[in-house]
Amino acid sequence: MAVLEIMENEFQERDFTLPVEQKTEIKIEDLCVEFPDKDGGDPVVALKDVNLEIRQGEFISLVGPSGCGKTTLLRAIADLQKATQGKIEVRGQSPRQIRLQKKYGIVFQSPVLYDWRTVRRNVCMPMELMGMPKKDRTARVSKMLELVGLLEFGKHYPHELSGGMQQRVGIARALAIRPEILLMDEPFSALDEFTKEKLHEDLLRIWRKTNKTVLFVTHNIQEAVFLSDRIVVMSPHPGRVSAVIDVNLERPRGIEIKETPEFTAIVSQVRRSFEGI
């Protein structure tokens, strides 16, 4: 019973009339990441002097051309990439501590489903690793699949699903262990426009319900504007933050918002900040 109550609380609709909490979730100070050159030459500088503060419950996008270090930044926050210099603090702790506490949910560029597991057992996997009791797992998997609209596909194997459905399973899996922070690395870049638009709306709905902090990496400006509270524009050689742009569009947002002048204005503002590189 207690588990169910927690789940109900978790999915309470976010009230947008209240001000967003201003607590800092992730704080990045003078972050540098270098990759050693294999031939013994100068190391490649992937990120240089990155400073950034991300607030709790915020939807934030990292936008930039390839080579700007946006994926590296996400991986550094996720503790999948070591920082050469500087500091990352997540809720006052190190990324490693947060990772070991299993507070991250990550969605990668590809769905990364294990093809020997059914959809249900893929979503279940992180909970198995956490040692959650079987009864709770089963209930949780159903809840997650319902959230991404794939409840009736639980018994299918990944290769029987379309790319969009596979990515949705990946999202369900990422949310399954109730992560505090959702990290998404170009999750929709391989999908067609129609599927993408559908998943954008799905993602916003899920975000509204779960109240997570979302860090979303993309090279698609429209996508970033549609989804985010703030956009971090990054530029390459070396990778650095060149602008942070607020997206003051009202929520909840629907597809039609893309045709408003406000939307177009922000898109061009982001684009101009690229041209200023």
Added chain:
Amino acid sequence: MGKKNPYRKERILSILYPAGFALVLLISWQTQILHKILGTDTFTLPLPIRILTIMMDNSSDILTDVAATLIVALTGLLLGSVLGYLLAVLATALPRWGMGGLNMASAFSAVPIIAIAPIMTNLTKDVSDDPNIRSMVAKILVVMLTCTVSMSTNAYRGFIELKPFSKDLMKSYAAGSWTIFEKLRIPNCMPYIFTALKVSVPASIISALVSEYFAEYIIGVGRQIRENIVLAQYATAWAYIITACLMGIVMYGCLMLAETIMLKGRRT
């Protein structure tokens, strides 16, 4: 509706064509047309009916030899595959040694069975007083060596060749090396095991047959092929050749069946 499934028709045809070819070959063999084409006679290439008759008449003898060969092939296959798998585990756990060690191991596979078999017979001459057991050990060792290499190299690839980000995914859930091994590497390796077995199952039969040639104790399907050819009893030799073929086909069939069951749901 009575609508015909075009795929089904294609599948039936894909079986019918080779089966038809085999039938034509068999008829031309029995009617001695094949002998005219090859310029041979029914003494060297006995007629199918005669081979079949010999197989029926000597079925109990043949079964004894089949059992002897199967014990060698299957035991060697099992021991070799388990050893190969463990070597792959070791190579994965010690990545610095892994690649190089396995490259050395695969150099072994270049040594022909004909070279190893007499050496093994020589090495195992003090193992037991019973020549049957002595020979059995020598033959199993030959088969084992062949199967170890194919399993170790393939299983190692199965442990190492992971889909992009799948290890990162595990790490993001704070999974340690052992959990990654258990939940990711072992299941990922499954199809590679079958790749190895598709090589080593036929190889185990062939190694068993060939190593019997050099064994001290005279038993087994392979040895009977040799003995009967030496005695110019070609029809009996052919009966054993057909038996050997059947053994290979049946074992391969079992493997395919096992693969279908074990890899159910995976994209092949």
